[in-house]
Amino acid sequence: MSVPLSTVGGMEQRYATSDEGRDVLASLDALRALIQQTGSLADADLVDAVGTVEALGRMVDAARVRLAGEVDARSARDSEDRLSARFGCRNGVELLERTTRVSAKTINARVRLDKRTRPRVSLTGEELPARFPHVGQALRDGVLGADAAHEITSALARVEDRADPVEFDAAEATTVAYATGALEEQAGMIPPTFAEVEVHARTWAAYLDQDGPGPDAERAARNRGLTLGTPRDGVIPLRGSLLPEVAAGLQRLLDAHLNPAVRFTPTDPEDRDETEAWSQDEAVHDPRTNTQKRHDVLAVIIQTAAKATETPTLGGAAPTLVVTVAEEDLNNPTAAATIDDTPVPVSTAHRIACTGAVQKIIHDRTGRIVRLGTPERVFNAHQRRAITARDGGCVIPGCTIPAAWCEIHHVDEHANGGPTHTDNGVLVCWWHHHNLDRSGWDIRMRHGTPVIKAPPWIDRRGIYRPARNALTRLRGPSG
Structure with missing residues (x-):
């Protein structure tokens, strides 16, 4: 008989046998008691508790990584019988998002780490070692945290295709031993901080790369990228790395509109006739x-590109921004509309609907569409x-x-x-x-x-x- 673990996230999760379930519940009860008693702990006990809980957290993180990777692997099968489809989800990430209620970014990081540390299978069915077996073993043993595992694998992965295999294995093993404190324990030294582990991993990566990285242009092409973040305080974070020629083109466009023209001393408007x-x-x-001006120029660039005849279509139509607003909110200046599920003021919806790359959708309380913006308003x-x-x-x-x-x-x-x-x-x-x-x-x-x-x-x-x-x-x- 299984024991329902309903204490985590308010969801009933049945996966443990009776004895295992009791052990887990006892651990959870001990954690609750520790949280309640934290303020009364003596200094030495407090520091000990931090170390103990962190050790437990490393094991939990290892389980999170392994479980996320397994869900993703079972959901990657090209069939209707894949795990995610059986639970009504598009893919493993969606299934994990709904099960754990953590961000897709966190889930993808766990899946990526599992792929790097789990044994692989060849095309002939032969089992191959993991890309990072030393990291994987330390992670499963609970002696290496997820942050350090991510850093080590990311730093070394950048040179994996160019490094000597023997030296690469030595670099991974040495870095893991350093990160877990094994080397320091042997030498009677203080274990390193996470920042020191970062430096150690990147130093090894630089050493392995010394015989010649790929051409600069090739490396730049690998590192290029652009990411739109999640909405925060009404704005969307934008981060990335542009190739030099792309950045130069963008800079020219910015300069063309931000460099002020030569002006004369302003005349007092009140001296002018109506x-x-x-x-x-x-x-x-x-x-x-200046940063706000650059944002506004980028907005114009995007709108101009969306209306250009050379712009690729989406579903046979020009890229069109869809704004949705409730019918009852049309004349309410304090109400909100949405653009790609991001709330914006109704006044903003009215303004941007004047442009040709925007369509306004008006719905009633039930969500039924009652009116569409028409081309005649553009x-x-x-x-x-x-x-x-x-x-x-x-x-x-x-x-x-x-x-x-x-x-x-x-x-x-x-x-x-x-x-x-x-x-x-x-x-x-x-x-x-x-x-x-x-x-x-x-x-x-x-x-x-x-x-x-x-x-x-x-x-x-x-x-x-x-x-x-x-x-x-x-x-x-x-x-």
């Missing part, structure tokens, strides 16, 4: 940091060319973003009945478009051309003046 158009010398303070290519010819670039005074990098803004919101017509569309850059409602700038249309009112701190009179118009600039002064 019939006089805003001029380029009326430079406006930009509150963004300015077509002919309208964009006409508006570009009129405006020339972002209409906000002092902004130098060219037309090709601008979005078209509905002056009278489409959601409020505003038409998708050249008389109701103006060019604005990504940043001004997404901050129009809180920047203090206001745009209206007068006889088919935009007029702009500056924030009070720029012009206290609150008058609307014509935008700097590309067509009138080309015509020049009359008379």
